[in-house]
Amino acid sequence: MKIFESIINHKINTITAEELVKYANQFNITVSQQQAKKIAEYLRGKNINIFNDTERSQLIKQIAKSAGPDTAREVNKLLIQFTKQ
Template identity: 70%
Template sequence: MKIFENIINHKINTITADELLKYADQFNIVINRQQAAKISAYLRGKNINIFDNTQRTQIVREIAKVAGPETAREVNKLFMSFTK
């Protein structure tokens, strides 16, 4: 399982706005291009482990500051779907 966690975390840490929009569309999450750009810029290069509840919660809080609380909730749903 560790290899899948590494792959998913790597993708989160290197995601682009276009990729984030693609995933959002796939999982029926509504975000616009500007929000996707801000979120991906924040995530890129942070070495985040979304399987760690503390880190994931902190990231969701930061996303709420950047893109709003509703978007943060939606992104958290996306993260949760990746971790299952």
């Protein structure tokens, strides 16, 4: 299972705004292109483990500061979907 976690974390840490919007649409989560760009810029190179509740929580707090609490909630829903796969 660790290999899948590594692959998903790598994808999250290298995600582009376009990919983020695409994944959000797949899960019926609303994220604008502008919000996705901010989030992708923040994620790039951070090496965050979204399977770790503490790290994911800190990430969501940072996203809330830059993109707003509503967007952070939506992104959290998306990340949780990724961890369920």
